[in-house]
Amino acid sequence: MKKKLSLVKIGGNVMESKNELAKFLQLFSELQGPKILVHGGGKLATELGVKLGVEAQMVGGRRITDAQNLEIITMVYGGLANKNIVAQLQASHCNAIGLSGADANTIKAYKRPVREIDFGFVGDVESVNTKNIERLLQGGFTPVFCAITHDGNGQLFNTNADTIASEIAIGMSEMYETTLYYCFEKKGVLLNITDKDSVIKNIDSNSYQDLLHKKIIADGMLPKLENCFYALQKNVNKVCIGDISMLRPASTVYTTITL
Amino acid sequence: MKKKLSLVKIGGNVMESKNELAKFLQLFSELQGPKILVHGGGKLATELGVKLGVEAQMVGGRRITDAQNLEIITMVYGGLANKNIVAQLQASHCNAIGLSGADANTIKAYKRPVREIDFGFVGDVESVNTKNIERLLQGGFTPVFCAITHDGNGQLFNTNADTIASEIAIGMSEMYETTLYYCFEKKGVLLNITDKDSVIKNIDSNSYQDLLHKKIIADGMLPKLENCFYALQKNVNKVCIGDISMLRPASTVYTTITL
Numbered sequence: 001m002k003k004k005l006s007l008v009k010i011g012g013n014v015m016e017s018k019n020e021l022a023k024f025l026q027l028f029s030e031l032q033g034p035k036i037l038v039h040g041g042g043k044l045a046t047e048l049g050v051k052l053g054v055e056a057q058m059v060g061g062r063r064i065t066d067a068q069n070l071e072i073i074t075m076v077y078g079g080l081a082n083k084n085i086v087a088q089l090q091a092s093h094c095n096a097i098g099l100s101g102a103d104a105n106t107i108k109a110y111k112r113p114v115r116e117i118d119f120g121f122v123g124d125v126e127s128v129n130t131k132n133i134e135r136l137l138q139g140g141f142t143p144v145f146c147a148i149t150h151d152g153n154g155q156l157f158n159t160n161a162d163t164i165a166s167e168i169a170i171g172m173s174e175m176y177e178t179t180l181y182y183c184f185e186k187k188g189v190l191l192n193i194t195d196k197d198s199v200i201k202n203i204d205s206n207s208y209q210d211l212l213h214k215k216i217i218a219d220g221m222l223p224k225l226e227n228c229f230y231a232l233q234k235n236v237n238k239v240c241i242g243d244i245s246m247l248r249p250a251s252t253v254y255t256t257i258t259l
Numbered sequence: 260m261k262k263k264l265s266l267v268k269i270g271g272n273v274m275e276s277k278n279e280l281a282k283f284l285q286l287f288s289e290l291q292g293p294k295i296l297v298h299g300g301g302k303l304a305t306e307l308g309v310k311l312g313v314e315a316q317m318v319g320g321r322r323i324t325d326a327q328n329l330e331i332i333t334m335v336y337g338g339l340a341n342k343n344i345v346a347q348l349q350a351s352h353c354n355a356i357g358l359s360g361a362d363a364n365t366i367k368a369y370k371r372p373v374r375e376i377d378f379g380f381v382g383d384v385e386s387v388n389t390k391n392i393e394r395l396l397q398g399g400f401t402p403v404f405c406a407i408t409h410d411g412n413g414q415l416f417n418t419n420a421d422t423i424a425s426e427i428a429i430g431m432s433e434m435y436e437t438t439l440y441y442c443f444e445k446k447g448v449l450l451n452i453t454d455k456d457s458v459i460k461n462i463d464s465n466s467y468q469d470l471l472h473k474k475i476i477a478d479g480m481l482p483k484l485e486n487c488f489y490a491l492q493k494n495v496n497k498v499c500i501g502d503i504s505m506l507r508p509a510s511t512v513y514t515t516i517t518l
Contacts, residue, residue: 048334051311052310052311071339074338074339074342074343075307075334075335075338075339076334076338077338078337078338078339078341078342079333079334079335079336079337079338079339079341079342080330080333080334080337080338082337082338083333083337083338083359083361083362083407083415084333084413084415086359086361086362087361087409087413087414087415088413090361090364090409090411090413091411091412091413095363095364095391096361096362096363097356097358097362097363098357098358098359098361098362099356099357100342100345100357102342102345102346102349102355102357103342103345103355103356103357104354104355104356104400105349105354132354132398132400135398135399135400136398139391139394139395139398140394141363141391141394148342150346150349152349152350153350154343154346154347154349154350155346156342156343156346
């Protein structure tokens with residue numbers, strides 16, 4: 001039987017409140033068994049950009065990563081956010097080790113091909129080095145990934161944190177029975193967007209089609225759930241979506257997604 | 260017989276020139292056997308401080324690290340400098356993994372006690388976790404340390420990179436025959452400060468006393484050499500001081516310090 005692995009992704013909203021982040025990290029540190037954390041950085045990078053007078057370039061609602069923005073992302077995600085998360089986890093006796101995709105050559109990516117838009121230094125994941133991640137887990141470490149990858153030739157890339165989480169989960173599923181947790185500000189996927197307690201407890205491929213048809217899943221939730229089903233199709237055991245309290249052992253209020 | 264370990268510290272001057280840094284990293288990646296890199300960040304942090312309007316507070320010629328300066332240091336040393344060094348080493352097929360002292364709980368420090376001056380978030384090294392560093396080396400990784408430590412309770416500290424290098428070298432000397440290389444802008448310890456080629460090839464405890472007496476070693480070189488002899492007394496095998504070409508296997512122009 002495969003050993004269990006928990007892979008947790010926290011979004012920008014959790015990162016922005018020191019209190020919420022501290023609560024989350026405490027819960028994460030209490031998770032039993034091998035585990036991996038993936039974090040974004042979101043508004044922290046935008047805030048530094050504003051202070052430095054570097055504009056966030058947006059095209060069609062999507063962010064372009066030029067050289068200056070890549071520097072900011074490397075400072076904020078790889079430095080400020082990652083090192084503070086690691087230090088806080090260490091304080092909770094979780095033997096965290098902070099990583100970008102360049103560290104231990106864990107995640108290789110290639111520059112997103114230019115079609116209508118040149119996204120600049122945005123990388124799409126090419127491969128996850130599961131052997132090196134496994135070595136770290138075997139060493140008793142808890143990898144903490146920021147949303148940065150590299151091309152293997154010295155170039156760093158800004159990469160979507162949700163994608164990094166699902167790609168690592170997929171890679172590690174060769175060796176582990178993997179559960180992927182997407183932590184965000186809501187309690188789960190909501191049946192009624194105006195009712196924060198209308199959490200759908202279970203979604204599978206069939207009910208997903210139904211929810212799509214009824215337009216209950218739309219907008220930002222759509223790519224998130226597509227990502228979840230993609231991970232499940234690639235052998236991730238289970239995907240859960242909810243707020244940070246989902247990590248409590250007794251928690252039942254969150255959305256579980258299965259094939 | 261103990262295995263050999265190379266521990267290399269590069270200073271701010273090497274970091275400031277992209278060309279010099281690239282040359283150095285190529286030479287470092289070619290070093291045989293297990294190795295560790297420690298880097299400063301120096302002026303890069305000062306530059307970001309200027310851009311952000313955060314003044315570097317100096318008291319008696321020494322830098323004070325307040326909360327804002329600690330954030331800058333965490334961004335620049337732990338993020339920008341460390342991740343770019345790691346990505347460049349990976350491009351040279353060196354399996355680098357970037358670390359602060361918080362990562363894998365490698366270096367614990369305590370806040371420097373307040374006597375005449377409160378240095379703020381400056382940490383003095385309390386202990387080096389040689390077991391975790393050894394696990395990383397055994398895993399085939401090359402640790403790349405920035406000059407940041409932690410107190411184990413979630414607080415990061417700014418710590419002198421020369422000290423981090425000597426403390427890691429001392430710790431690892433239990434297991435390894437360790438050579439500590441201090442790379443800086445000069446070819447070695449100079450007999451005549453105005454002649455850049457007047458490198459003293461060997462210094463031992465006896466000749467050191469003589470050089471002190473003749474005031475050949477003074478100013479900035481004094482604490483550097485005190486640090487070297489401290490490391491040697493604590494079982495580091497050899498300490499070398501020179502510029503980056505010291506890492507070439509055929510190089511003979513640098514200063515070797517022994518007891």
